Amino acid sequence: MEKVLITGGTGFLGSNIAKRLINENYEIYATYHTQKPIYPISGVKYINVNLLEISQCMNIMENIDIVIMCAAYVGGIAAINCKPLDLLNNSTRINLNTLEAAYENGIKKCIFISSGAVYPKLNCKAKEEYAFIGNPIEKYYVLGWTKRFGEILCNMYAEKVNKKIDITVLRIDNIYGPYDTFEGNKAHVIPSLIKKVVNNDDPILVWGNGEEKKDFLYVEDLVEAILLCIKRTKDFNCYNVVSGKNRTINEVLQMIMDICNSKNNIKYDLSKPTSISERNLDNSKIRFELGFKSHTELYDGLVKTILWYKKEHKINIGENI
16 A cells, blocks of 8 residues: 655645545545644544654655645735745745655655746746746746746756656646635635625625636546546656636626525725736646546536535535535
8 A cells, every 4th residue: 555645734735635545545644734634534644744844854754655745835815915935935945855855765756736826927828838938927926936946846856866756746726625724814715705605794805806717626626636647647747737717706706606595795895915817727738648637617616615614614504505
């Protein structure tokens, strides 16, 4: 049985990955730092570790076969705007320590979770080879370069060292689903809107004018892509993992309101920070090379996410979903 270590294994992505892989005949270890598991997954072995300390990274990777690198400084646009250097410094140290420990312990495969923020402004769909042709978009400059540094490190450990590691980089954009953060400045747009609608806010506050377009991917589809990479990739690879369909924030909000049977008013706050108006990632490479395709329609994914949120917060599900 192969042993898989998920760094940041108690967060949104890590929890979903652990839940799926524990049922795929892997032995799963998941790291956490200050926050103990809120939603522990049965069968997963949780390890308290500070990934900023290289000695601790070395210790946890003994006898591990595969490392999935989810640990990073995370947050919504507001959190990134407030403390951009926390993102840069902490995430880069975590990535470097993780890769060095993997190298020294003879890890055979790593998967690095990157971001669509690596891309510059483009007038076409973003293919993987376009990432470094210019600086990231100004609003995501620090996040974009932080993820680029991580990708460069991955490439070095996959191609420029003696004991090469098979490393796959996955560039994701707007993942949503169960185990996400629904509270505070670290909440992304879908969990933030779900919380407002389910809690019957009136008016429902939307940051910006709601016309930003985003490509939303249900988290279980991302986990499916990770499984494909574990089983089928070798050497160094990089893939965009997106649904291939862009929706406006207003469209998403209307779906959530329909699912929850909400007729409340909507208020737009143009003073709040927003993301870029539209970013198109091309997903043809992962479709052609690995056969990946997202299977969860946005409406169905929203229903699953809302049901999970209501269950975890002991909110009456109601008859409308």
